[in-house]
Amino acid sequence: MKSTVRGVGAKVSVGRFLAIAVAAGAVAVSVLPAASASAATRRVQVSAQTIGNNGKVLVSNGRALYFLVAPGTCDSSCLAIWPALTVPAHVKASAGSGVQKSKLGVTTDMAGARQVTYNGQPVYWYKLDKKGQVSGNITDQWGKWTVVVVKKPAGGGSSSSGTTTTSNAGSGGVSF
DSSP, X not given: OOOEEEETTEEEEHHHHHHHHHHHHHHHHHTSOHHHHHHHHTOEXXXXXXXXXXXXXXXXXXXXXXXXXXXXXXXXHHHTTSOBOEEOTTOOEEEOTTOOGGGEEEEEOTTSOEEXXXXXXXXXXXXXXXXXXXXXXXXXXXXXXXXXXXXXXXXXXXXXXXXXXXXXXXXXXXXO
């Protein structure tokens, strides 16, 4: 016997209804911020990924991670644009491909959240970045933000004339 769910002129089998509900749930989970998804899975992995001409940069869940260069401070209004990479209590970030485990750590931020650090510095996402994108090498009211570069691109960023150009946009970043 085949069970059906009836509604506004539609007849759908229970199996198909459940498949649709599961698929919708998977889509809903996939669009959650990574910090929420990581809290649910109780695991945060940080790895290195080549993104554009930035070289290998730190990422978590495919999204680039940034440092706030001193003397900047990220308060609650900052965190709305620059969410911190956090982990739940008793959980450490794991080192994925291209990341030195010894450089990963955790600190407690001003709000009491356990924030992931790399080489002792807290790391953040940029709200406007999508997976595989680096658009947060900027200076704003909180300070200068720079993507965390773990391996510079070939050529090191200097021009063929021997002069070096600097910019706070584009392929900047702190290298370790």
